[in-house]
Amino acid sequence: MLDAIYIQKERGTAKVLKYMVRRGLKGLLTIFVSITITFFIIRLMPADPVSLLVDPKMGPEVQEAMMKQFGLDKPLIEQYFIFIKEVMTGNLGVSFKTRQPVIEVIMQRLPWTLLLLTVTVSFSLLIGIPLGMLAAKKRNQFFDKLISTLVVIGISMFIPFLSFGLLYIFAYLLKLFPTGGAYTPPPAEGFAYYLDVARHVVLPAFTLVISNVATIILYTRNGMIDVLKEDYIRTAYSKGWDDKYVIRTHALKNALIPTITVTGLMIGTMVGGAVMTETVYSWPGIGRLIYDSVSALDYPVLQGAFLVLAIAVVVMNILTDLAVAWLDPRIKLGG
Amino acid sequence: MEKRTFCKTFFKNKPAVIGLFGVLLIALSGILAPFIVPYPTGYGTEILEPPSAEHWFGTDGLGLDVFAQVVWGARTSLYVSLMAVLVAAVIGIPAGLLSGYKKGIIGSAIDAVIDIFLTLPVLPLMIVIAAIVGSSINNVAIVIGLFSWPSLARVTRNSTMKISEMQFIEAARCLGIPSRKILFKHILLNIVGPVLVNLTLVMATAVLSESSLSFLGLGDPTTWSWGTILKKAWDAGAVIDTPNPWWWWFFTSFSIMVYVICFNLLGNGINDALNPKTRE
Numbered sequence: 001m002l003d004a005i006y007i008q009k010e011r012g013t014a015k016v017l018k019y020m021v022r023r024g025l026k027g028l029l030t031i032f033v034s035i036t037i038t039f040f041i042i043r044l045m046p047a048d049p050v051s052l053l054v055d056p057k058m059g060p061e062v063q064e065a066m067m068k069q070f071g072l073d074k075p076l077i078e079q080y081f082i083f084i085k086e087v088m089t090g091n092l093g094v095s096f097k098t099r100q101p102v103i104e105v106i107m108q109r110l111p112w113t114l115l116l117l118t119v120t121v122s123f124s125l126l127i128g129i130p131l132g133m134l135a136a137k138k139r140n141q142f143f144d145k146l147i148s149t150l151v152v153i154g155i156s157m158f159i160p161f162l163s164f165g166l167l168y169i170f171a172y173l174l175k176l177f178p179t180g181g182a183y184t185p186p187p188a189e190g191f192a193y194y195l196d197v198a199r200h201v202v203l204p205a206f207t208l209v210i211s212n213v214a215t216i217i218l219y220t221r222n223g224m225i226d227v228l229k230e231d232y233i234r235t236a237y238s239k240g241w242d243d244k245y246v247i248r249t250h251a252l253k254n255a256l257i258p259t260i261t262v263t264g265l266m267i268g269t270m271v272g273g274a275v276m277t278e279t280v281y282s283w284p285g286i287g288r289l290i291y292d293s294v295s296a297l298d299y300p301v302l303q304g305a306f307l308v309l310a311i312a313v314v315v316m317n318i319l320t321d322l323a324v325a326w327l328d329p330r331i332k333l334g335g
Numbered sequence: 336m337e338k339r340t341f342c343k344t345f346f347k348n349k350p351a352v353i354g355l356f357g358v359l360l361i362a363l364s365g366i367l368a369p370f371i372v373p374y375p376t377g378y379g380t381e382i383l384e385p386p387s388a389e390h391w392f393g394t395d396g397l398g399l400d401v402f403a404q405v406v407w408g409a410r411t412s413l414y415v416s417l418m419a420v421l422v423a424a425v426i427g428i429p430a431g432l433l434s435g436y437k438k439g440i441i442g443s444a445i446d447a448v449i450d451i452f453l454t455l456p457v458l459p460l461m462i463v464i465a466a467i468v469g470s471s472i473n474n475v476a477i478v479i480g481l482f483s484w485p486s487l488a489r490v491t492r493n494s495t496m497k498i499s500e501m502q503f504i505e506a507a508r509c510l511g512i513p514s515r516k517i518l519f520k521h522i523l524l525n526i527v528g529p530v531l532v533n534l535t536l537v538m539a540t541a542v543l544s545e546s547s548l549s550f551l552g553l554g555d556p557t558t559w560s561w562g563t564i565l566k567k568a569w570d571a572g573a574v575i576d577t578p579n580p581w582w583w584w585f586f587t588s589f590s591i592m593v594y595v596i597c598f599n600l601l602g603n604g605i606n607d608a609l610n611p612k613t614r615e
Contacts, residue, residue: 034455041463153596156543156595158588160547161592164574269457272456272458275458287459291462294462294466306459306460314454
């Protein structure tokens with residue numbers, strides 16, 4: 001028995017390595033396809049970015065020189081190959097609008113999105129997992145049905161509705177929280193600044209928690225119900241252990257696997273999926289950046305933002321698979 | 336599955352019946368909009384009136400009746416989501432059938448495309464494309480449909496794979512029935528259930544997407560849609576400024592919620608009625 005475990009562990013390391021290589025390659029391919037699709041979609045935008053770049057008062061020579069500088073004079077296919085080459089070397093170009101390097105623009109926004117995301121995911125898990133477990137335990141009783149109803153409402157949530165409601169109650173009526181932004185300009189110093197940011201994050205995070213916690217509850221509940229049917233749980237009970245012990249040491253780890261998978265997916269999509277929330281609350285994150293760049297026809301920034309989104313989704317998928325395989329050795333790491 | 340058992344289980348399920356009722360109500364108000372209230376247009380004299388017997392949902396900043404806007408908005412939402420579902424079905428169902436039935440290169444190629452589409456950031460891309468194609472309700476509907484087919488294709492594919500291994504399909508193949516006929520007659524008829532469930536879910540997400548896009552100003556500015564009403568209310572500061580005409584945005588967004596919830600309930604109801612075991 002012990003031998004078998006050792007052999008499995010040894011094989012396991014090699015397997016994980018092999019898996020990582022294969023998965024990494026597949027991830028790179030996905031990122032490549034994704035940025036290729038977005039490159040051509042973005043270039044289809046009808047309006048002419050040159051008119052934004054170039055002052056009409058400038059002479060035609062200056063205009064041409066500017067086009068050349070941004071590489072807009074070359075044919076589309078050539079622009080594409082230049083773009084791919086530059087991405088490989090880590091150069092994302094310069095924003096049409098602000099003339100800042102795209103990487104800088106994104107790095108200014110990314111921390112805000114990550115902050116919102118961390119707060120949202122932590123609270124969703126903290127609230128969702130216990131509620132889901134409780135619903136599974138009280139299956140088909142009143143509490144479970146109540147939770148099921150709330151889950152349908154949560155899944156159907158329209159972000160502006162929720163945001164408007166929260167803003168109306170907490171910002172307009174009670175004046176507890178600010179109506180938008182990430183801090184009160186000019187930014188305060190030290191502790192006061194963190195407190196200010198914390199006050200600003202409450203409403204957008206609350207909005208995202210309400211619309212995401214439903215999914216966590218649903219997956220935890222169903223995962224728990226499936227696991228509780230397993231033989232090894234019955235065995236554990238038959239040994240005379242109490243409910244709490246069985247659930248905590250035997251059931252929880254396996255029951256949470258679907259929850260972890262869906263959380264990974266959620267994080268991956270939320271990097272860009274928070275467009276609505278970030279727009280309503282003027283939160284300076286990646287989602288808002290995408291919306292602003294569309295109105296400004298800022299190709300390079302849009303392109304960079306979509307690259308970040310593709311990377312986020314791929315990295316989260318790999319991390320999720322690894323976490324799930326670590327939690328449940330029966331799950332084999334496959335392609 | 337027998338029709339009678341299906342109906343019996345479905346109508347015993349209270350949330351499902353509520354969903355069906357709600358969907359019918361919204362559909363009727365959308366279809367019959369011209370007979371319910373006149374099309375809201377121009378300017379009214381009573382600006383920002385709270386809800387009253389005359390104006391059920393109050394009036395907006397131009398003095399237009401919000402109830403009329405919501406009813407006409409239902410028409411747009413219904414139209415857009417139906418069109419989006421149609422587009423999604425036309426692409427998604429054949430793609431799913433083919434990739435589930437044909438083994439080898441065709442199957443895995445389609446599957447790879449589905450995979451990639453499922454990892455694309457949907458809403459940001461919809462925003463970009465809606466900005467490209469310009470704002471007419473047909474364009475918006477097609478854009479939404481183009482991003483809704485992958486989940487439908489996935490469901491169709493999984494169900495098709497299960498059915499294609501059954502003996503009657505094998506028998507049909509031996510009889511020399513052409514693949515097209517096997518796919519659309521023998522297989523499709525047997526997977527109508529899961530496909531239908533997914534279609535109702537697509538209806539629900541389509542209206543969310545449409546409202547989101549028009550709320551961001553990418554919808555059709557010439558028609559009333561729920562998202563457009565919300566955008567107008569938001570731009571006018573109806574949520575956080577004083578005076579605060581809450582009725583302007585509340586009833587509209589509430590309608591969106593009801594619409595989406597009803598479609599989700601209907602989908603869950605059909606699903607439960609098809610697989611009575613999952614409920615017990």
